[in-house]
Amino acid sequence: MKKFLLTVLLFLAASLTILAAVTNPVKKVQPEFWWTGMHNTKLQILIYGDKVADWKISLNYPGVALGEIVHTTNPNYAFLYVDVSTAAQPGTMNIQFIKGKEKFSQPYELKARQRTPGQIAGFDESDLLYLVFPDRFSNGDPTNDSIAGLYEMKVDRNNPGGRHGGDIQGVINHLDYMKDLGITTLWLNPVQENNQPAYSYHGYAITDFYKVDPRLGNNDLYAKLVNEAHNKGLKVIMDYVYNHVGTEAWFIKDMPSPDWVNQWPEFTRCNYRPVTIADPYGSQYDRKLNVDGWFDKHMADLNQRNPLLADYLIQNTIWWVEFSGIDGYRVDTYPYPDNDFMNECLRRLYAEYPNINVVGETWEQNVPDVAFFQKNSPVRHDGKQNELESITDFNLAFAIKDGLKESFGWNTGLRKIYYTLAQDFLYGDAYMNMTFLDNHDVSRIYSELGEDFSKWKQAISILMTMRGIPCLYYGTEILMSGTTNPTDGFVRKDFPGGWAADSSNKFTAAGRTPREQEAFTYVKKLADFRKAYPVVQTGKLMQFVPEDEVYVYFRYDDKNCVMVAVNSSNEVKKIDAKRYAERMNGYTKGFDVSTGGMYSDLNNLSVDPHGVMIWRLSKD
Template identity: 25%
Template sequence: MDSIRSLSDPRIQAFLSSRRNDRIYHPSPSNWEDQVLYFLLPDRFSDGNERGYHSSSSQFESTSQTPLFQPSDAGNAVRNPQDEALWQEAGVRFAGGTITGMRTKLGYLKRLGIGAIWVGPIFKQVAGLETYHGYGVQDFLNIDPRFGTREDLRELVREAHEMGIYVLLDIILNHAGNVWEYQGGAKEYTGEEFPVEGFFDAQRVPNIDMDPDAVAAHLSAYPDGAVWPSELQSKNCFTRKGSIRSDGWDEYPQCVDGDFFDLKDINLGQHQLEGFAPTPALLALVEVYQFWMAYADVDGFRIDTVKHMGDGPTRYFATRIHEFAQSLGKDNFILIGEILGDRVFETVETTGIDAALGVGGIQEQLWKLPRGLVSPKGYFGMFTNSAYMNRGAHAWFRDTIVCMVDDHDQVWNPSQKSRYCCGDGKKTILAAEAMNLCTVGIPCIYYGSEQCFDGTGSDDRYIREAMFGGGFGAFRSRDRHFFNEEFAVYRAIAEIAEIRKTELALRRGRQYLRKISRDGAAFGYPVKYPRGPMRSVVAWSRIFDDVEILCAINTDGDSEQSAWVRVNGGSKPPGVTFEPLYPKGKASLTVEKKAAGAAVQVMVPPGGFCMYKSRQRELTSRDGRKSSRRSRYFCC
């Protein structure tokens, strides 16, 4: 299917027509909150040349080139100023990851407990620019050749499905890459339309008129000039109002009509819902992504920069995509929106997308709480203080928020980009990822977190290290890979994810922050005081039907912490216990009567996590026979 330039191509239309029903598509999961997501940037994940890892079939790979990272390899890329400069420069260029490389690591992800992969953008980028992250699209119908081919994507999805892993694609509607130039150079938003010079050709000269006929007549327009498909080649497909000013990211309509830096804003139509009519550009993009659904059999989309699209275009797109997905037999095809600002939940409900990416406030709390830098009521309050939505306190968030500790942007911390494990974060990374896995929402792990990547620096490159090493490996290394399944944090996440898979309460249960006490007498919620970090047990319960699972982390990375924790016990029978789920080998907890009610005493290792479940009790029925069921002593 090479050289597809238009949506009118019969090969595209074959997938958009009724003939798509001749194929049996992979069904959606019944509930997305049952899955653990894993987000990766294709350029930074794997090139398939690693040695010393286990394949999808658990075979040990010993013939490839790149060896497994050892602690002594840290800093091997920065041993002198010249090498350090090369390592830093490598961070802003394509590193060499591929779709085939992803395929070779499906076993690694499966054994980690991953149920769905969120793949960063893989579409063809603007030639001559180092948009390795994938968000500068020039051709929406083709895969960037540095990543692979359409068939490579199709094979990745097929193999993932065979292993029980869903695949989500990161897609862009708001903008194209830097594919054309304004007359006189870059412009800032003023509210007016600016004249344009033309599309760039393959040599980055803006000499192609913004008209499909002019593009078709230009010999060097395809594949590396203009924008594709041809349905996007009219100048009216773009707003042409200049880039969003530094003070305008939350200013309407600038934040919707302006260019995202030098990425060119696509004209999707009016922003309001009433009377919305899609533009030709939006209609084209709907068909583009319907094609990828039908061709590759993917299971969902993460939609970039939803905040900058407007509610009208977002709802139109969501409706068309959901209807098309149902025609393929994908009744729960998920649309996850990147939504920043104060309209997150309103946007989800208004537009019909399924979930919001929990960046910003939620991510900041997940990052700071396990370090003891904030009080826990900040994080847990985000899931309980929802009266304004007239919703049940926690149920609505269960499958509408995707939560993650780290990501590739870290928008809440623009002045200093840092992964969680930077500094002393390694001491509490288990606590952070355990919170992510065992609190409300759809958990997502950012690639490398399971290997304690600790990137930190002045821009995004430092939190986008290459898992396969190359010239920009983690820990300031090069030519070493990090697919180490014996690494302690990898193994801990895998064990917790497996428990999550078997325990419905951890996936769908109600959630309650628990009061604690040092002495068993005075109970209260842990509080971060100004004088320093909070060194404390933080405990919460997940309750589903008659099951309670008690979870606790320790924000002290250096010392074990003990606390009495309030649990449910309104009609507590004598001797009720909580049995250990994680880590294995811990003693059971016996519920005791305290002044504040029923409580158990937990001991949590430095920076650690523990989890207990209320045990089954044998009850005697009226006919004298014993039946096994859970003790109904809950009062919430």
Template identity: 40%
Template structure:
């Protein structure tokens, strides 16, 4: 009987324990469910910029918040030094724009932004303020001491096969046989070959855009951005982008970011729900015809870039350039909308800080609202006074190009704040001048007069010069696949008072001769950048003698140029072409660099007395390419067509 009672007691005790445990378990499960629900409730779809930094001259920050019915919410922040100045609702109730002030004394850290709705429900977003890696004055941009290597990342090198395809994106296939499909090149591919680029003598790398381009086709080029804060996963991720910038800095090199303020891609996330009725140019026409938006006649563009300077311009023509869409697949952004303007400026500054950039290249510079572009460049240069921006103005008229450079004496008083316009006029002059064979001096005069136009530029040495790029026919093709002509063009460009850029593959004579000007062909794969390539330009395996010679030629000039104060910042003297030759001198201190371009097929002797004002008589000069020495006397014998580069630095 006692044993029975004892057993009943045990059972009772065990039952109570089980009951209590089950209650505790249910409570834990309830708490876990509550946490999951809270996590869902607290999630905000987008807050951009995704983070910010303390210590800017401009203490303002405007957050774009995207979340369903967020327009019904009231935001609040409780963090020392951060104040909500104003809250703006949009046309779409799924947006809020919040103006913040971040005091100079604000400490780095995380804080919550609470959004309270009319029914007292809340959503919370945690925002971070980060410290800056360096001061504004320490962001040093590219300049005339640099040589820039332009890369189309998809076509340069595939460093990571695992990121080739993302099935969540619209374009998923890789097809190297199709020049308009993705080929698989990525950020890691550039990182893997920094030593190659550095050994050639380049100091700066400019990749075309690597941000997300979630487009149905031809997304490889990067200029139809669909998320301004996200790296395209097929190129890699933000960590790899940061690593590229870091690895370049380790080599004392710089990274230029290619940005696009004029347009986005039709697949951009905001195209499904535009914040305002004027977020885009020509927006009403687009929204009224959205189901049939594939006709060039709908977009309202005339591409008349001279409307920005034309004193007789009609309003209709000016609107057609500034407000027309670039293509039906690239919506034209309306920078006159103050929220979009702020968004673009902040995005540029965010990337400068995040990557530690050495410069920005701005695409299609004369297409957006020019007053905004002045504000955009001005905001950046105010924050980073030693930074550099280059703007693409595809015009062969130096009057037009010069208009866009800061300090220009423009009739309308316009100040662009842009340090470096692109020198399309010089590119054309070099190609046409070197190709002219019937009248040699006439051709060389195009080079001579192209440089003589420098009187128009506010700062010639800050103008950005090139022979070809990702949009133009390869220079080897344009110069009739004549290596001596390519050497003339390159040597001239690299000794000008300019910032020079060379397109990847020029060093191995890549061409688009099969279909000159075809963009897909211009952006062909760099040999050796992809598995199973029969030729490897990085190692020299499989290159022919002409390709190896051109690699060597560029390497010798660029590596000399790195330390040449005369080329970076020297006085320039040139003499009008004579007897099929053109002499250019760059001098600083005791260094003089002489570039002789000779178009004579037969040997010729030139009297040097004509150049006595340069003061080289009796001095010993070394040939930068061959290493041979030469005493500057009464005459020089030129044995073959081409370029002769001499220096007083022995």
């Protein structure tokens, strides 16, 4: 009889165990794992599943203490705050869930920290960035072109707004191309999952922050990209979006709470006016519209003032660095999220990785409105401190474009470049500005300049010798063209040769036209020059007011001097050495950076019509 009862009890116990396992409601745990030895020992673990809030949660793991458990208005969420002390060791801890007689455990892995705080290099003015649109660069793995379960499964290279099939493997395949060009740092548009019904190719409507879009690859492949880039001496920065997510994001379709996003009685579009944040006379109405308005109907505007969401986003930022080893971030629409949140996010990121750098997209029409957001900004007037080291220098980009297109006048043509740079005192550090000629949101520079190769060379020369951190948009080096009219897709064309069926392969010299090869060679020559002569990276800048349609500036330090002269006229222009004696005195020779030719008489320098000259001055 005793044996029979024991058998029954064991059967019932086994039945309960099986039942508990079957009814495990957990669907997502984010982050999926974490690390020991982090600077900040506090960790938020998001648990999502059917009515997980109904369960009593506990854990017992040496060195780890469960603190607050936060429940929201949605019973499908539980936010666990745990302290992973310095005594905690790598391993798997089991989070216990109990409800009545039912129980189950959720394993959670703690890994050993992979990155030492100083290991992440960051990026600065010694670097040359290269912006790649992953879907449009190269299709290295056709097997991921169509993924079951995602909305956009079809690849259509004839549709400017559709997916074309480029992926992370395609980028890996062409790392040597970038290195040969002289690039030091790779920036990819967002690679996280974008499972939206339309326009998912661009990446800016993320639907899962912890997951690489499977049409681009997977998390491990992204980490492989970073590792292989590092092995080749290249850095990688990730594009991140804090302001909004795709409306198909899993935590938007079933939100933790109504204040997870900025709510309006009806759809309310953002006013796209970051100036309202800096405007000392600005109205709260306009500021709220900029920060809380939705970027688009398919982009839910996140409310970073929600502390649970704030922790989630900040941890995800740190997670990608620790997981993949990226060297920095580019933040999309930087002035649009809550500014206090952004500064707190950067403070916590820098605490873990002191050398990392972040550049914020700050697209405004005036220098002060952009400078307002940079660290040590002299124009921030509300008493708050910025943490953002680098901003995108749209105003200089516009000035270079207009300066080479417009007629020469009092403050037009080349003088527009001069006047824009003359406002550098408004920045915290203009040398940390990310400079560029074009990107994925504006018309390509070659098209803007009427496909005039001479003007293109002038633009490239200014970019590569000016203060700041220069960034090239993929294909600029082979004269890719396109305008945003009628759609942005036309400035995001496929790189020729990135697909097996392409008729030409411009990743190789043999596939380029003579003019394209000349352009590639010119970019490479200037990129190599920047590497060889740090004075062009970190040296001081002195510019002279453009006269007679000639703009001259110098990059110099105590031992070196580089002179740049740009001529926007239809005539050969002689350089008046006496006017520039302030910088040229003591130098006896000049070496043409483009040709290597030597000029022994600095009083007899000239610039061809619509030409540009870069001379490395020498005293012997």
